[in-house]
Amino acid sequence: MQKNNIFSRKTLALPYAVFMILFVVIPLFLIVMYAFTDADGKFTFDNFRTFFSGGHNINTLMFSIFIGMANTALCLLLGYPAAYILAKKEMGFGKATVLLFVMPMWINFVLRTAATRDLLFAMGISGGEHPYFATMIGMVYNYLPFVILPLYTSMTKMNLSLIEASYDLGANKVQTFFKTVLPMTMPGIASAATMVFMPTMSSFVISDVMGERKISLIGNSIQLYFDQGLWNLGSLVALIMLIIMAFGALCADSEGESDARGGLW
Amino acid sequence: MKKFSALILCLILCFSYAPLSFAEETVLKVYNWQDYIDEGKDDDGAKISDSVMELWEKDYLSRTGKKVRVQYDTFETNETMLNTLRTGRSDYDLVCPSDYIIQKMISATEKGNDENIAIEKFDISAMPNYTKNVSPYISELFEKNGWTEYSVAYMWGTVGFLYNPETVLREDISTWDFFWNTDYRNRMTCKDVSRDAYVIGSLYVHRDELRKANKKYKKGEISAEELQKIVNTAANDTTAENIANVEIALSDMKRNIYGFEVDSGKTDIVSGKIHANLAWSGDAVYAMDLAEEEDGKELEFVIPNEGSTIYFDGWVMPKGANVELAQDFVDFLCRPEIAVMNMDYIGYTSAIAGDEIFDLVCENYEEEDGEYEYDLSYFFNGTLSEDKYTDGKAIIRTNTFGRQLTTQYPSTEEVARCGIMEDFGDRNEAVLEMWSKVKSNNITAFSYVMMAFLALVAVFMLTSSIKKKLKKKKRMRR
Known part of the structure; x- marks a missing residue:
């Protein structure tokens, strides 16, 4: 192969590399820089002090992590059986049914959430009276497809002979599930969890619309600070969130073994 | 090959600049609130007539023989607009911020400490339509606050309650107590804007003193001006003590109201989801019209008895603007027939x-x-x-x-009990911090439990990963 071929790996990677540097690396660097400086650009730890001295900020952080975990758990509980049924060919659910589950993802989530708000109100669950409950419903509804898809993929890739073997060796259905099916779908679960937990924590539109703006997530704090031109404090909150997310990604990575993954992540 | 592409580049450049250089067209860059001028469109966004900008372009051409073009951009909040200006890369000739932002810009201009939001002075003598048609009330207000040189008023209004009289009693809603009235729990919304919410909380905290002042005014013991001053001080009180009191008041309010909103209040009250909301008078008029059209509902608006605030939006020219052209455009807007067009289109009240x-x-x-x-x-x-x-x-x-x-x-009496929201200056951050406390979830005990839980998870993960590594080592030894 010629060295200056237009289709060499190097040249093909170039557009994305430029994109990455412009829109990922530089902004990341800016966030870190802003988090450690004050409005005049001087180095300072004051933003940290302001953030952690206000008990409400820690409340918001903890609450966001909780909502993220609760949403992940609920989505997995709902999505796992659904994906399992879909993936089982003998149950007669084709790709069309999978489409039905995934289709809500195609509608813009702001519109979808606004519609959910009105729907819940008509059902008697108003965000004003039950802000936490309504927010939870909105979150689960929005992120369920993100769980079903990776689970479905990892389940269709399952080695069915292992399940048969388990039965042959005398395991009952429950044992078979926990000893063979669950471990085999672990990569799918890990990628599903990362796809739900992190966006949930940082989302602010869903909690705003569903909870009638009575609920604050960490995303709301960032938005509030940025909106008021307090770039430094906002960047610090964003940085803290990024660290938590990185930690979450590491956890998920250790769960889903790298050579046997079937997920999207 | 290289020469060829260079040629093409040159051609593209020539063509893209051609209309500018041949017609000598000047551009006026205007930055205004969304839906805040007659854009000549119907409800579905289809063009049905000339926009105010196009009318001005034609008018200017016929008067001077020079071609101008308006580049019209919009913003959704004062803060977004300010952030845009603060980048230092925008080159707007005209911007339309609210009262407290105008105040901030004027002080930045006079102190010279924030040049990106500094503004030019208007020469009112060159604006005959403005001087002839501006309401004496507005011009007096501007004069009193020292804004005359820097800003030209556009629209104004008051802050009050919009409500459904079929389900809410007028006497209950004629006071700020309404937000704390448990008879109406979960039936009203407040604005999710830190400043507006703060002012209401502060007026509520000062309610006794305000009621006394209003009584005195009615008896004729104090003048309208004195009453206004009392309301103003109460609304803009940013002492640490008052901020703490307002925080308690607003936290109580949050438990009593249906929720906060920015834009959904208008439609929610029409649909009947809520029965009252805090509204700017212009939005209230819009909602009244809408409710009447949709199902004959007659909504009402009230300015609470303790007093409230007047807001207005005015034109300012950022430093470096094309002053002559910008003044001409603003003066055009001050023509009564144009003001009528805008009022009809957006529902707000013109200063003209x-x-x-x-x-x-x-x-x-x-x-x-x-x-x-x-x-x-x-x-x-x-x-x-x-x-x-x-x-x-x-x-x-x-x-x-x-x-x-x-x-x-x-x-006249309602106007007498309305103050003006001022720029909180260096107290802005303290107010914002209070607001973010109010908005956050009051769950300290829960967050301790959560922290303990997270610590447990971390310990568990650490031990399990160490165990795994040990296992691997054992296997390798075998």
Whole structure:
């Protein structure tokens, strides 16, 4: 192969590399820089002090992590059986049914959430009276497809002979599930969890619309600070969130073994 | 190959600059609120007539023979607009911020400490339509606050409650106590804007003192100006003590109201989801019209008895603007017929008075058999032709109160108890911190549990990963 071929790996990677540097690396660097400086650009730890001295900020952080975990758990509980049924060919659910589950993802989530708000109100669950409950419903509804898809993929890739073997060796259905099916779908679960937990924590539109703006997530704090031109404090909150997310990604990575993954992540 | 592409590049450049260089077209860059000018579109966004900008372009061409073009951009909040200017890379000739931002910009200009938001001075003598038609009430207000040189008023209004009189009693909602009234739990919304919420909380905290002042004013013991001053001090009190009190008040309020909103309140009250909401008078008029059209519901607007605030949006010219052109455009907006167009289109109240505006108000709201003489002299005096006055007063006969007319043009007494929201200056961050406390979830005990839980998870993960590594090592030894 010629060295200056237009289709060499190097040249093909170039557009994305430029994109990455412009829109990922530089902004990341800016966030870190802003988090450690004050409005005049001087180095300072004051933003940290302001953030952690206000008990409400820690409340918001903890609450966001909780909502993220609760949403992940609920989505997995709902999505796992659904994906399992879909993936089982003998149950007669084709790709069309999978489409039905995934289709809500195609509608813009702001519109979808606004519609959910009105729907819940008509059902008697108003965000004003039950802000936490309504927010939870909105979150689960929005992120369920993100769980079903990776689970479905990892389940269709399952080695069915292992399940048969388990039965042959005398395991009952429950044992078979926990000893063979669950471990085999672990990569799918890990990628599903990362796809739900992190966006949930940082989302602010869903909690705003569903909870009638009575609920604050960490995303709301960032938005509030940025909106008021307090770039430094906002960047610090964003940085803290990024660290938590990185930690979450590491956890998920250790769960889903790298050579046997079937997920999207 | 290289030469060829260079040639193409040159051609592209030539063509892209051609219209500019040949027609000598000047561009006026205007940055305004969304839906805040007649854009000549119908409800579905289809173009049905010339926008105000296009009318000005034609008018300017016929007057001077020079071609101009308006580049019109919009923003959604004052803060977004300010952030855009602060980048230092925008080159707008005209911006339309609210009162407290104008104040901030003026102080930045005079102190010279924030040049990105510094503004140019208007030469009012070059703006005949403005000087002739501006309402005496508005120009006095501007004069009193020292804004005359820097800003030209565009639209104004009051802050109050919009409510459904079928389900909410007027006497209950005629006070800020309404937000804390448990009889109406979960039936009203407040604005999710830190400043507006703060001012309401502060007025509520000062309610006793304000009620006394209002009584004195009614008895004639203090003047309108004195009352305004008292309301102003109460609304803009940013002492640490007051911030703490407001925080408690607003936290209580949060438990009692349905929720906060920015834009959904208008439609939610029409659909019946809520029964009252905090509203800017312009939005209230819009919602009243909408409710009437959709299902004949008659919503009302009230300015609470303790007092409230007046807001207005004015034009300013950022430093480096094309002053001459910008002034010409603003003066064009001050023509009564243009002001009428804008008022009709957006539902807000123009700062411009004059015959055409008065006729519009009469045409829309005057009732032939109206028993009450609604006196708007404070707003129209000196701008109308002789035959418009009744006994020297600008009077509109009416029987209805709390509807569009009184919302667009509050009465003299209502105006007397309205202060102005000021720039909180260096107290802004303290107020914001208070607001983020109010908005956050009051769950300290829960967050301790959560922290303990997270610590447990971390320990568990650490031990399990160490175990795994040990296992691997064992396997390798085997």
